[in-house]
Amino acid sequence: MITYKQSGVNIDANTRWVEAIKRAMQSTYGPRVPKHRHGGFAGLYALDFEEDLFRRDYRKPLLVGCTDGVGTKVLIAVEMDRLSTIGIDLVAMNVNDLITCGAEPLFFLDYLAVHKLDPERLLAVVEGIAAGCREAGCALLGGETAEMPDLYRRGDLDLAGFAVGVVEPRRVIDGSRVAVGDQLIALPSSGVHSNGYSLVRKLIAQARCRLNTYYAELGEPLGEALLRPTRIYVRAVQAVLRTYTVKRVVRAMAHITGGGLRENIARVLPPNCDAVIRRSAWTPPPIFDFLRRLGTSRAEMFKVFNMGVGFVFVVAPRFAGGVMQTLQRAGEHPFVLGQVQRGGQRVRFV
Numbered sequence: 001m002i003t004y005k006q007s008g009v010n011i012d013a014n015t016r017w018v019e020a021i022k023r024a025m026q027s028t029y030g031p032r033v034p035k036h037r038h039g040g041f042a043g044l045y046a047l048d049f050e051e052d053l054f055r056r057d058y059r060k061p062l063l064v065g066c067t068d069g070v071g072t073k074v075l076i077a078v079e080m081d082r083l084s085t086i087g088i089d090l091v092a093m094n095v096n097d098l099i100t101c102g103a104e105p106l107f108f109l110d111y112l113a114v115h116k117l118d119p120e121r122l123l124a125v126v127e128g129i130a131a132g133c134r135e136a137g138c139a140l141l142g143g144e145t146a147e148m149p150d151l152y153r154r155g156d157l158d159l160a161g162f163a164v165g166v167v168e169p170r171r172v173i174d175g176s177r178v179a180v181g182d183q184l185i186a187l188p189s190s191g192v193h194s195n196g197y198s199l200v201r202k203l204i205a206q207a208r209c210r211l212n213t214y215y216a217e218l219g220e221p222l223g224e225a226l227l228r229p230t231r232i233y234v235r236a237v238q239a240v241l242r243t244y245t246v247k248r249v250v251r252a253m254a255h256i257t258g259g260g261l262r263e264n265i266a267r268v269l270p271p272n273c274d275a276v277i278r279r280s281a282w283t284p285p286p287i288f289d290f291l292r293r294l295g296t297s298r299a300e301m302f303k304v305f306n307m308g309v310g311f312v313f314v315v316a317p318r319f320a321g322g323v324m325q326t327l328q329r330a331g332e333h334p335f336v337l338g339q340v341q342r343g344g345q346r347v348r349f350v
Contacts, residue, residue, distance in 0.1 A: 020119045024130035028140040032106075043141030045107050047166065062172070064103040064165040068093040069158070072197040076226050078155055080211055083121065085229040086159060087128020088135075089194045092230035094163035095136040096255040096311065099237045100268075102173040103165035105136050110143035111160040115152040117145065125159070128229075136234045138163065171241075175252035175268035175314070178340060182251055183320040184265070184275060186337040187327070189310030191287050193230040195258040196304040200226065203294040218286055225287045233311045239330040240313070240323055249319035256306040262347040265312060274343025275314075276350055281337050284308035302349075312337060 032046040048056050070089045077086045087110075095105045110129050114122065122145075133140045152158070192200065204211075204222065211223030218225050233255075240250060252268035265275045284307045292301050301307060315323050320336070327334040338350075 016119050020123055021126045024123070024127045025140045025142075028108075028130050028133040028138070030137075030139060033139050033141070040142075043107065043109075043139075045139060045141060047106075056166075058166065058168065060169050061166045062103075062169055064098055064101060064167055065163070066094055066097045067160065067162045068097065069160045070194050072201060073194050073226075074157060074159060075201065076197065076211065076223065078157065080223045080227065082223070082227055083124040083157075084128050085227050087125045087130070088132040088229035088232070089128075090159050090161040091129055091132025091136055091138075091163075092232045093194050093257070094161045095132075095138065095165075096230070096233050097257075098163050098165045099234055100173070100253040100255055101167060102171050102241060102250075102253075103167040104238070105138035105163055105165045105234060107139040107141045107164055108133050108136075109141060109162045111146070111162075112143065113146045113148060113152060113158045115147075115149050115154050115156050117147045122157070125157070129161075132229075132232060135232045137238075138165075173250055173253060175270065177248065178251045178268065178270055178273055178314050179316075180273060180340055180342050181317045182314050182340040183317050184277065184337040184339060185313040185315055185320060185323055185327070185334050186282065186309045187231075187233060187236060187311040187332055187334055188282070189256070189285070189306045189308055190231045191225060191228045191285050192291075193257070193306055193310065195306070197226075199296065199300075199304055200291060203291055203296060207294040209294070215290065217290055222290075225290075231310050236311070236327055236330050236332050240326050243322075243326045244319070247319070249316050249323065250313055251316060252314040254312045254314075256309050256312060258304070260302050260305055260307060261309055261312075262302065265347045266345055268314065269340070269345045269347075271345050272342065273345065274341050275338060275347045276341050277338040277347060278336075279349050282308055282335055309337065314340065 034044045048058050070086050074086055077083050098105055130140050209222055212221050214221050254264045254268050256264050288307055324334050
């Protein structure tokens with residue numbers, strides 16, 4: 001008689017796993033998560049309720065959903081046996097997309113696929129996801145952990161995430177109001193974030209760099225620089241949107257991911273506008289020049305990576321100074337990246 005465990009799937013380990021992640025999940029629950037049995041088939045979330053302190057008074061709420069993963073950055077984390085940060089990356093890649101339309105993140109779900117379920121080792125991933133959710137102000141309502149020894153090699157894992165948010169129709173930000181003269185205000189990235197790691201891994205393999213080796217130009221081991229988690233911009237965006245509840249001063253927002261500044265900013269421009277970016281406006285973190293010198297071009301770097309810019313606001317010119325001050329009070333270090341000029345939906349560097 002062949003058992004499920006003999007085929008490579010351990011149901012007992014899954015039972016221990018569900019109990020192990022209970023505390024991490026519950027650390028993300030706010031007053032809008034009703035008390036329900038942990039380990040149920042689905043999670044519950046109250047969009048609004050009769051409590052003056054927390055009610056949102058939504059009139060025509062629009063739900064916003066998105067999904068993303070961490071990509072091959074997971075392989076760096078596995079090689080270094082450092083799984084605590086990729087969960088933060090997972091949340092960041094989703095909620096940073098979600099907030100670009102002005103939405104408030106509500107809850108998050110994750111999908112974790114593994115060769116073999118090792119609760120002690122994998123708990124770091126879920127604790128990272130929970131930390132990201134706390135930073136983003138959303139609840140980790142649940143997820144799925146799939147043990148598939150025939151599909152994944154020993155030690156391998158993969159991550160995907162799903163975020164849901166809400167926005168009122170009158171507060172939707174979609175770039176349709178972008179106009180000539182608008183200012184581009186940028187927030188710095190923490191480094192590579194979670195895009196372009198297939199190129200990163202190709203470059204470091206070709207140059208035979210070791211992840212645990214300290215490099216003076218980085219000021220730290222290479223692996224530490226590459227595993228620095230993606231920044232979560234939810235609090236910064238909410239600080240601006242809550243400051244300007246009547247005036248629509250933010251015309252568009254862009255999360256700078258794969259495709260870099262050129263492709264992601266172009267996504268929020270109307271057909272008759274260009275975004276003109278001043279390359280002298282910021283200095284990319286040293287990891288980018290390090291990677292370029294391993295064997296690729298500056299043009300390719302700008303095409304693939306965020307180059308030190310993680311998030312961009314397009315702001316009405318007369319409010320640019322106020323938005324900068326609001327972001328600074330929120331603990332950010334914003335800078336003017338460029339401006340909108342008449343053109344043809346392109347992003348130009350000067």
